[in-house]
Amino acid sequence: MKILIVDDHEENLYLLQSLLQGNGHEVFSAENGVEALKILEAGGIEMIISDILMPIMDGFQLCRNVKTSETLRNIPFIVYTATYTDSQDECLALNMGADRFIVKPCEPDVFMQIVHEAIAAARRGECSPKEKQPCEAEISRMYSERLVKKLENKVLEAEQELRKRQEAEKALQMSLDEKTQLILELYHRTRNNMQVIISILTLYAGTYKEEYVQAMVKNTVNRIQAMAMVHDKLYQSQNLSSINMDEYIFDLSQLLEQSHNLKPGKVKLSFDLEPVPALIDIVVPCGLVLNELISNALEHAFPDDRVGEIQIGLHRTAEDGIVSISVSDNGVGLPAGFDYRNSTTIGLPTVIAIVKLQLQGDIVFKEEKGLSCTIRFQNNLYRKRI
Amino acid sequence: MYYTVSEQPVQEKNLMSRQKMHILLVEDEAITALMFKSNLEAAGYEVHTPIATGESAVKAVQTEKFDLILMDIHLAGDMDGIQAAEKISLSCCIPIIFMTGYSDCDVRLRARELRPAAYLVKPVSLKDIKSAIEFVFTEQGLSGKESG
Numbered sequence: 001m002k003i004l005i006v007d008d009h010e011e012n013l014y015l016l017q018s019l020l021q022g023n024g025h026e027v028f029s030a031e032n033g034v035e036a037l038k039i040l041e042a043g044g045i046e047m048i049i050s051d052i053l054m055p056i057m058d059g060f061q062l063c064r065n066v067k068t069s070e071t072l073r074n075i076p077f078i079v080y081t082a083t084y085t086d087s088q089d090e091c092l093a094l095n096m097g098a099d100r101f102i103v104k105p106c107e108p109d110v111f112m113q114i115v116h117e118a119i120a121a122a123r124r125g126e127c128s129p130k131e132k133q134p135c136e137a138e139i140s141r142m143y144s145e146r147l148v149k150k151l152e153n154k155v156l157e158a159e160q161e162l163r164k165r166q167e168a169e170k171a172l173q174m175s176l177d178e179k180t181q182l183i184l185e186l187y188h189r190t191r192n193n194m195q196v197i198i199s200i201l202t203l204y205a206g207t208y209k210e211e212y213v214q215a216m217v218k219n220t221v222n223r224i225q226a227m228a229m230v231h232d233k234l235y236q237s238q239n240l241s242s243i244n245m246d247e248y249i250f251d252l253s254q255l256l257e258q259s260h261n262l263k264p265g266k267v268k269l270s271f272d273l274e275p276v277p278a279l280i281d282i283v284v285p286c287g288l289v290l291n292e293l294i295s296n297a298l299e300h301a302f303p304d305d306r307v308g309e310i311q312i313g314l315h316r317t318a319e320d321g322i323v324s325i326s327v328s329d330n331g332v333g334l335p336a337g338f339d340y341r342n343s344t345t346i347g348l349p350t351v352i353a354i355v356k357l358q359l360q361g362d363i364v365f366k367e368e369k370g371l372s373c374t375i376r377f378q379n380n381l382y383r384k385r386i
Numbered sequence: 387m388y389y390t391v392s393e394q395p396v397q398e399k400n401l402m403s404r405q406k407m408h409i410l411l412v413e414d415e416a417i418t419a420l421m422f423k424s425n426l427e428a429a430g431y432e433v434h435t436p437i438a439t440g441e442s443a444v445k446a447v448q449t450e451k452f453d454l455i456l457m458d459i460h461l462a463g464d465m466d467g468i469q470a471a472e473k474i475s476l477s478c479c480i481p482i483i484f485m486t487g488y489s490d491c492d493v494r495l496r497a498r499e500l501r502p503a504a505y506l507v508k509p510v511s512l513k514d515i516k517s518a519i520e521f522v523f524t525e526q527g528l529s530g531k532e533s534g
Binding site (some may be wrong): 164184187188189190191192194195196197198199200202203206221224225229235236258 | 422
């Protein structure tokens with residue numbers, strides 16, 4: 001038998017097609033009422049199995065079209081629906097001329113039994129519309145009522161869905177606020193701990209008179225403050241994970257200049273800083289390196305009454321994301337015979353270790369009008385985690 | 387780290403006046419409190435035994451006269467440093483320097499409403515705090531002449 005199945009869901013069509021073909025029927029399919037009517041016009045269809053809720057033309061309208069058509073009215077029409085499932089829906093479908101009304105999902109055996117009954121009834125000529133049908137106006141009224149009812153249900157479902165989403169959104173926002181608060185609290189704790197470390201060092205330093213102890217403590221406090229400044233910048237940044245390295249370098253340089261108590265006008269700091277956002281993993285080691293380089297220049301490049309300038313640069317190449325930071329002074333340069341690679345002080349070996357090991361970059365010292373140091377590294381060394 | 391204070395180094399001319407300057411230190415971190423107290427005393431200031439809660443700070447200013455309050459914001463007890471400073475400002479006018487690990491906008495804005503003499507973000511070095519105190523005394527006219 002040639003059966004036309006009408007459904008806007010591909011999976012439903014596939015399942016029905018498999019079932020009917022498995023039972024020896026030839027199957028045609030359409031995705032809505034209009035497509036179905038086109039296939040029906042071509043002739044030959046002996047049974048229609050249709051869903052109700054479909055775009056363009058629904059199953060009720062298709063049924064009405066079929067059962068009011070002189071040429072199609074005797075084709076048995078089975079409604080197979082998952083949406084219009086109450087008794088009034090069934091009543092409307094049957095009043096419109098449908099021969100059977102099946103609610104999805106239906107067991108294949110039961111479904112095929114109903115199909116075969118309908119085929120048998122059709123062969124007995126029982127599938128023609130009843131002589132006494134409700135008038136057109138009554139059917140229209142019933143149809144409108146069913147649509148309105150369905151629409152009300154859909155609105156209700158949508159409202160429930162909206163409420164659920166709003167609740168989920170609220171829960172997400174609360175969770176986000178909580179996490180943000182936690183991060184801020186963590187940064188606060190970190191800063192407090194840094195304060196305690198500085199306090200311990202300062203207390204210890206107070207028990208010694210030797211200048212080298214005071215200098216060591218001062219350098220260590222500066223290093224801690226360089227790291228603390230990263231946290232300060234993170235606080236101020238929108239995303240709490242990356243900061244503007246140019247702003248950081250500028251502020252750090254100012255802090256170092258102040259901490260060295262130089263005579264006004266002795267050393268001028270000048271900047272050539274490109275905007276470079278970077279992760280905390282990059283900024284902290286850079287801060288430590290800059291702390292050493294700038295402190296070295298401030299302390300040793302301009303002995304006695306010598307005045308001069310320290311230039312601090314930050315650049316990046318657009319193509320490969322390589323960042324370069326330079327600190328150059330026009331001071332006295334390195335002492336004769338000084339080999340920075342084999343320096344016995346902690347400063348330069350620390351710088352070299354940080355650049356090579358931690359930043360996986362390179363470092364170049366040049367002695368021209370003073371000392372210049374440039375470090376280069378990839379800015380994408382670490383993955384963004386937040 | 388400075389936010390609202392001048393960068394002027396400690397003025398030698400004020401050394402004498404410090405003998406008379408009475409500072410209330412409100413800080414719940416014992417080591418930090420100890421460091422500030424001992425070093426500020428070594429620098430010539432008179433520092434009250436550190437206090438760890440906002441409530442005790444409010445009580446302290448009712449029984450003793452202070453020229454300056456160094457106030458941490460995160461404190462033990464129910465009252466934070468800003469609330470304590472607010473309460474103190476209702477009864478007397480003492481310059482307040484906030485020093486805190488918080489540097490987010492909300493806390494800063496709350497603190498700023500009280501017009502503090504300075505807002506220092508931890509870690510604060512001894513030099514930072516000395517400059518801030520000196521700035522306050524210079525600005526407030528608490529020189530040797532007025533206080534001594």
